[in-house]
Amino acid sequence: MKRHLLAIFVLFSIQAHAGEEGLSHVQVQTSLAAIQRGAETFMGQCHSCHTLKYMHYGDLKHFGMDQHKVDEWRGDQALDAVISSQMSDEAALQSFAKVPPDLSLMTKAREGGPDYVYSYLLGYYTDKDGMTANHVFPATKMPDILGGSMTSDAAQLEAIRKQAGDIVSFLTWVADPHEQERQRLGYYVLAYLMVLTVLLYLVKNRIWSRLK
Amino acid sequence: MANKIIAWVDRRFPLTSFVKHELTGYPTPRNLSYWWNFGFLAGFVLVLQVVTGIFLAMHYKADVNLSFDSIQHIMRDVNYGWLLRYMHATGASAFFLVIFIHMARTLYYGSYRRPRELLWWTGQGLLILLMATAFMGYLLPWGQMSFWGATVITNLFRATPFVGDQIVIWLRGDFTVGDATLTRFFALHYLFPFLIVGAVVVHLVALHTVKSSNPSGIDLSHKDNIPFHPYFTAKDFYGLGWFLIVYCVFVFFYPDSLMEPANNIPANPMLTPNHIVPEWYFLPFYAILRSVPNMVGGVVAMGLSVMIFAFMPYLDRSRIPGGAHYRPVYRVLVYIFALDMLVLGYVGYTPPTDGTILLGQIAAFVYFMTFLCLPFISKAEENWLLKRGFHPELEALVAAEQSAIALRNGGGVK
Known part of the structure; x- marks a missing residue:
């Protein structure tokens, strides 16, 4: 199943670049x-x-x-x-x-x-x-x-x-013209979100541990 | 002090009882998987789109001579205008991705089944509103693809019997897509999200009446429910973290990957692009439109392909509890359908050739046949499963459920 999906995505990306041949x-x-x-x-x-x-x-x-x-x-x-x-x-x-x-x-x-x-x-x-x-x-x-x-x-x-x-x-x-600024900001945003997501995961685990 | 204020409010407005009823006391099945996060995510993206959209509207000009330039003004001169615009444009794709997953979950786990028909139908209404909003929003940058996409789609209303031509002119406000179309699409693009908010409230009222479905597909007894808050607020926010990471990768690093290059050329009514493609989220439906050689037939097929989901509660005639997990034949159908959507998306994206037209027609046929054969297949599957016996897990669930019900009702009366 997964292999079929992969094949479709590969096809997709090939097609997406078809106009760019040459x-x-x-x-x-x-x-x-x-x-x-x-x-x-x-x-x-x-x-x-x-x-x-x-x-x-x-x-x-x-x-x-x-x-x-x-x-x-x-x-x-x-x-x-x-x-x-x-x-x-x-x-x-x-x-x-x-x-x-x-x-x-x-x-x-x-x-x-x-x-x-x-x-x-x-x-x-x-x-x-x-x-x-x-x-x-x-x-x-x-x-x-x-x-x-x-x-x-x-x-x-x-x-x-x-x-x-x-x-x-x-x-x-x-x-x-804002591309470099955008990417620079993007690294900070992603770093922040990763830390946040880890913390949210810990919070979630802590709260759910009350159920056991 | 805080207690006093709350007491003051409670005498005039049911604040505490509302929070208790809908959040801290709202019973939610404890076995919900992460597939149940997407409703919350859809609500989040809706808020994100409304907020970024309102700020964009402060700088945008709905005028055929100004709108393309005003987008560039937002991208270049407005403080963090590029961020607002990329968040809003990427947000549209994120909205559809989240909604498609939300729908796929409903289909896979059979959440549309009794008693959740109305919940499913309000969702269907939301899908139509979302599609209309996205379609009108796509005209606003006034690029080549905006213009020609709107021209092609409004043209489809010509298929209306007797008054087709008049309807098209009425929709556009002119004989062609022009300034009148742009201004009305802007007005409606601003209005529709608030209709969506209203429809979401209805969707949630329906949800809180019938309560959430769950992966087992049968209603669990009281002991398996836990309050929504804090358990599912915590789980939803953790899921939101992952969503935001994926979303921000696109916003900050690949914002143009979801935009057609031709839309960076100002709209030119004199020059048709070689290949008019809708946004990715419309591609499967667009492929169905193109698969029917007759225009009226194509429009009917496309409309039906979106609306056919509403018939699911009646098309699925099986009484076997549980979602696709416990129904092997239905599960295969769900996978075939998902694969078929991808094939249709591919066909919608590529310029039509003999090969892709044939592939599109086969895929469109499969699309409708999965729905139309479902009544017979689901009934046959039911009979087969009744004879062969249920999945052992389901057997255990049903037994546990029945004994719980017996215990609750029994208590000696037995």
Whole structure:
């Protein structure tokens, strides 16, 4: 009986990951250094078209990023301004026939999460007609920003992979800026609950021992 | 001083007698296993949902242009807003898990049987209210899955004879799911939990009239009952500790595992997601809906699949006392049914292919057949057990019970 249940659960989990086949796994970094590197690449490459509408420049500073960097990125915008793209929606519609999506929640909004974004960024290749295509999201209008399809140099590819990893780490933080705080609190909560449960067990035993 | 105050209150309100009658003196079978903890847990989760929900409502905006952003505002800017929201979202799943276990226990131990029919039916009403509340709550974040889930489910009311189209418009307040739908779902999502609280009171009044069932399935004599407080309050709180550990693992470490990625995309009426799936707790019923090729048939089958539990007191015709533990054939049926629910859940989750459609149809057939065959199977089992003899433990229980009754009634009159 138990074995059958187990088989069903295994089936279930395989199925749950079926949509994520062909994605490469990325180790999301939670260090300030990696997230700041990702932010730099984002501001340099992605920011020209993409927004982070739930993020303010002040949030980056508040998180601990270098003040000068943040000032450089925001230019003459206020510290509490939303991180909007440098391209207007009209200009984007003209160039791509589509407004590039907001990236605030991107690592949560796709099956596969961070792995999806990572694989997508590295998923570009040159097809037999010499056109750039993407095997993760074939309908994409975005050009190969990181340039993975244009090089076969191992060292350069490794650098691109690292860059993509940093972008994903940054976007994962953007999608859930309280994650580290949540997990830290979670350990205390669980430790407290375990002690409490042991005590409640002792109380219960003590009370029930009156019955004998 | 305290005694004086209590005496003052007691002259005006039956406080002491109420506590004595419902708690410190409420007779509870001493052999209740941990499966009997889940009613208390359901009550706890209800309170948790109401409390977190009221605080969320203070920051939430029910407006198609604002609600998605207001959720992000809660997640990012409100102090511990992320905690409130994750507790509430995880709480919905926890509620269904607890209720499903509570129902499974009732089915396994035959707690729905005479004289607890009304208790079971008030529970059935609570299940419907809970499902309605969860369904309306899921629209509020106004993500893609919120929108399309609500569109698909409200669309099912088209199956109503003659006035189907009008009913759908009446439910949505518009021709499509839109602002009118969102605001009314919010209003009702706030109202329904209080209806649930009222229905829980009715459920408890029924429980305290017929008293708790117990694993043996026969009513125990007086000596086997102990007061609810302190024995079962202590046991319930210990169980609550375990529940909170599991719940908090999800809240703090895997809060997104129960959410569909597509719901992190704002609702877009112009773009249908590839694969519309309900929350996990609706999957078996959704699979039954999809298993019937005809829409009206599917809706009827789905409605029946939820409501059929109410017929259990009549479908089970066996007079053999005791739950599934002492009824080998019924026990097999319960296991088949549980397994079938898992298969249906799996089918509801996967995109339909020829294979899963067939699997779903078989599983839906098995689902209804376990109920429909039960009158005959339970009767046949009864006859078989009467011939073959009861489980020795049950034999001993019944004998002990009969001698206790004889002792109580007898006393010389015999």
